[in-house]
Amino acid sequence: MPLQLTRPELMCSENFIDGQWRAAVAGARYDVSDPASGAVFASVPDSGAADAADAANAAAAAFGPWRDRSARERAQLIKRWHALILANADDLARLISREQGKPLAEARGEVLYGASYVEWFAEEAVRTYGDMIPEPVRGKKLMVVKEPVGVVAAITPWNFPLAMIARKIAPALAAGCTVVAKPAEDTPLTALALVRLADDAGIPAGVINLVTASRAQTPQVVGAWLADARVRKITFTGSTAVGKSLARDSAATLKKLSLELGGNAPFIVFDDADLDAAVDGLMVSKFRNGGQTCVSPNRVYVQRAVYDAFAAKLVARVAALKVGPASDPASQIGPMINRRALDKIVEHIADALDRGGALLTGGERLHPAGAAGDTFFAPTIVGNAHHAMQLAHEETFGPVVALFPFDDEAQVIALANDTPFGLAAYFYARDIARVWRVADRLETGIVGINEGALAAEVAPFGGVKESGYGREGSRYGLDDYMHTKYLCMGGLT
Numbered sequence: 001m002p003l004q005l006t007r008p009e010l011m012c013s014e015n016f017i018d019g020q021w022r023a024a025v026a027g028a029r030y031d032v033s034d035p036a037s038g039a040v041f042a043s044v045p046d047s048g049a050a051d052a053a054d055a056a057n058a059a060a061a062a063f064g065p066w067r068d069r070s071a072r073e074r075a076q077l078i079k080r081w082h083a084l085i086l087a088n089a090d091d092l093a094r095l096i097s098r099e100q101g102k103p104l105a106e107a108r109g110e111v112l113y114g115a116s117y118v119e120w121f122a123e124e125a126v127r128t129y130g131d132m133i134p135e136p137v138r139g140k141k142l143m144v145v146k147e148p149v150g151v152v153a154a155i156t157p158w159n160f161p162l163a164m165i166a167r168k169i170a171p172a173l174a175a176g177c178t179v180v181a182k183p184a185e186d187t188p189l190t191a192l193a194l195v196r197l198a199d200d201a202g203i204p205a206g207v208i209n210l211v212t213a214s215r216a217q218t219p220q221v222v223g224a225w226l227a228d229a230r231v232r233k234i235t236f237t238g239s240t241a242v243g244k245s246l247a248r249d250s251a252a253t254l255k256k257l258s259l260e261l262g263g264n265a266p267f268i269v270f271d272d273a274d275l276d277a278a279v280d281g282l283m284v285s286k287f288r289n290g291g292q293t294c295v296s297p298n299r300v301y302v303q304r305a306v307y308d309a310f311a312a313k314l315v316a317r318v319a320a321l322k323v324g325p326a327s328d329p330a331s332q333i334g335p336m337i338n339r340r341a342l343d344k345i346v347e348h349i350a351d352a353l354d355r356g357g358a359l360l361t362g363g364e365r366l367h368p369a370g371a372a373g374d375t376f377f378a379p380t381i382v383g384n385a386h387h388a389m390q391l392a393h394e395e396t397f398g399p400v401v402a403l404f405p406f407d408d409e410a411q412v413i414a415l416a417n418d419t420p421f422g423l424a425a426y427f428y429a430r431d432i433a434r435v436w437r438v439a440d441r442l443e444t445g446i447v448g449i450n451e452g453a454l455a456a457e458v459a460p461f462g463g464v465k466e467s468g469y470g471r472e473g474s475r476y477g478l479d480d481y482m483h484t485k486y487l488c489m490g491g492l493t
């Protein structure tokens with residue numbers, strides 16, 4: 001089915017560098033396909049090091065004038081961008097659904113979610129306050145000011161094609177930085193449309209530059225930025241393996257880094273929990289984007305006394321989920337992003353069943369009506385899970401719930417923390433002393449207490465341990481894009 005946009009010009013098919021739409025220097029392109037059908041519906045430049053260098057040159061040239069604008073002027077331009085994102089929300093949602101696969105209503109939710117960060121950082125742009133320090137000796141004044149770091153390279157994953165890049169570019173611009181960006185291979189079109197809207201909003205040429213690249217070419221593009229001393233910061237969302245390689249490879253020029261990496265979120269249901277609320281919370285947090293989110297619960301620990309009751313309630317809800325292409329308004333779960341994603345899910349389930357897991361619902365590939373692709377998977381629950389299973393240690397990144405029975409609080413805290421990752425954790429309990437004990441001891445950057453929906457532009461989003469460092473959103477979110485400079489003025493007696 002052809003993609004119908006109210007504004008067809010939002011379907012962009014070239015790189016955006018220095019305010020111009022340009023083909024890759026080498027002229028190469030790659031195809032973009034619909035994960036629901038496998039059908040190719042667009043193509044974009046397959047960029048290389050020369051395109052990345054052009055983007056960095058433009059961003060470096062634009063940095064001084066952008067930094068020197070008043071915070072109020074930058075804020076007004078970012079606000080105009082926000083207004084255009086909202087005005088074009090339906091088209092952006094259609095692009096997200098088509099290239100990423102999530103149902104249209106969810107894609108619209110992503111547009112509003114991403115836009116909320118743009119609005120937040122437009123407002124924060126005028127609040128990058130410094131400090132006066134009481135002088136330790138007479139005749140001096142000591143001050144602290146915040147300055148933009150310079151050119152920022154933003155590298156984003158496919159699971160939230162709009163929100164991930166919006167929540168990097170908006171704070172960078174608010175701080176006074178300029179940007180070079182590379183979206184994921186699978187989802188370049190939403191990012192390109194977002195950049196067109198920034199251009200329409202009047203954000204000056206060179207302030208945002210975006211190049212697209214296939215998985216094979218990505219190391220050339222990112223490698224050029226890693227080697228470029230003018231690129232002062234990398235902001236990355238994606239896998240821990242790539243995050244670690246960026247940390248290693250940026251050491252030569254000692255760039256500032258924000259790394260939003262993989263998770264392996266525990267979700268704990270204690271015996272005093274409101275079980276219906278816990279099921280609701282799990283449905284929201286687990287099945288958003290078909291389980292392809294970094295904060296998706298990967299290990300669900302249920303206290304033995306309520307295990308059977310919780311499992312029965314959950315099976316009823318999960319078995320009723322409707323799987324189908326984004327084009328079907330009834331779909332609640334779309335396709336997985338590609339065959340590799342599906343193969344990982346199948347492997348995790350097979351391993352769990354081999355090791356004594358019980359299949360409570362799902363467990364098979366699906367071929368829903370109206371979808372030609374083979375990337376659909378039934379929402380699945382595996383019971384009697386334990387820590388010898390692969391799914392206890394790796395993100396499954398799909399619609400699979402693994403239920404782990406547990407006996408007591410100390411045991412479940414040890415199990416929950418038994419992972420190198422530390423992005424999000426969730427728990428349901430009513431005893432107030434237990435609530436504080438558990439919240440204190442979970443080793444994650446984000447904790448949901450009797451709540452499954454955590455992310456918001458006003459709150460700091462980010463992990464600890466091998467889930468990375470840096471925070472997106474909130475009043476802490478601008479710090480990642482700024483230096484602290486100390487000024488000491490003497491001779492004042």
Ligand code: NAP
Nearest residue numbers: 156157184185214215218222238239242260261262263294
């Ligand atoms: P990924 O493979 O690490 O890719 C993320 C981005 O890095 C893409 O743009 C990718 O480009 C690029 N990339 C891949 N290999 C690279 C290399 N060698 N050098 C430089 N860049 C490279 O991750 P993904 O599979 O797309 O995304 C899923 C992961 O992201 C999961 O682990 C998830 O938990 C994590 N995630 C974390 C957060 C968070 O806030 N903590 C949010 C969302 C997702 P190509 O697409 O061209 O390969």
